[in-house]
Amino acid sequence: ETGVTQSPTHLIKTRGQQVTLRCSSQSGHNTVSWYQQALGQGPQFIFQYYREEENGRGNFPPRFSGLQFPNYSSELNVNALELDDSALYLCASSTPGTGELFFGEGSRLTVL
Amino acid sequence: QKEVEQDPGPLSVPEGAIVSLNCTYSNSAFQYFMWYRQYSRKGPELLMYTYSSGNKEDGRFTAQVDKSSKYISLFIRDSQPSDSATYLCAMSARAGGTSYGKLTFGQGTILTVHP
Numbered sequence: 001e002t003g004v005t006q007s008p009t010h011l012i013k014t015r016g017q018q019v020t021l022r023c024s025s026q027s028g029h030n031t032v033s034w035y036q037q038a039l040g041q042g043p044q045f046i047f048q049y050y051r052e053e054e055n056g057r058g059n060f061p062p063r064f065s066g067l068q069f070p071n072y073s074s075e076l077n078v079n080a081l082e083l084d085d086s087a088l089y090l091c092a093s094s095t096p097g098t099g100e101l102f103f104g105e106g107s108r109l110t111v112l
Numbered sequence: 113q114k115e116v117e118q119d120p121g122p123l124s125v126p127e128g129a130i131v132s133l134n135c136t137y138s139n140s141a142f143q144y145f146m147w148y149r150q151y152s153r154k155g156p157e158l159l160m161y162t163y164s165s166g167n168k169e170d171g172r173f174t175a176q177v178d179k180s181s182k183y184i185s186l187f188i189r190d191s192q193p194s195d196s197a198t199y200l201c202a203m204s205a206r207a208g209g210t211s212y213g214k215l216t217f218g219q220g221t222i223l224t225v226h227p
Contacts, residue, residue: 041220045216
């Protein structure tokens with residue numbers, strides 16, 4: 001059973017650019033959630049995807065968007081990058097009713 | 113005021129010590145309580161999952177929830193150097209369904225267990 005995998009692991013962008021982060025969910029998991037973890041802070045919920053639709057969103061602006069594909073993998077897109085977007089972006093997958101979220105290793109984004 | 117408050121530490125203890133980690137929260141809708149362990153440069157790993165008030169034990173780890181006080185704890189007995197990590201508490205109002213993924217995390221407590 002493969003776990004949650006994310007790519008890329010590290011990337012550097014400049015202000016104003018756009019970035020796409022990718023996530024493959026754990027086998028059998030149809031729900032994907034994205035979190036942003038700033039240095040020294042706990043993860044903050046960005047949004048969740050279930051059956052290819054956004055289902056729940058945290059306090060993040062519309063320039064944070066996402067997709068879920070039929071195979072349950074997911075993308076997080078961030079437009080017009082700002083310095084404060086520098087963080088570890090975590091993807092987590094789950095199945096409804098199990099109560100467990102399985103996290104990937106994260107994608108560390110640095111915005112210069 | 114943050115919904116979930118967690119003392120960031122850092123906390124340094126000798127090997128074999130009993131460790132107590134705590135979180136307080138303000139949202140009375142929270143019913144599901146979790147503890148995650150996060151090693152440096154890794155994703156969080158679920159340690160304990162508890163519903164409503166009560167205790168749950170798993171090996172050297174014990175989770176306690178007191179909903180009346182809005183207070184949760186994680187105890188680690190016979191702590192080991194390999195327990196050195198950041199410990200995150202997390203909570204949600206619902207489990208299952210399509211909204212489970214929305215967890216509210218504490219800031220995390222950095223724990224170091226030295227030999």
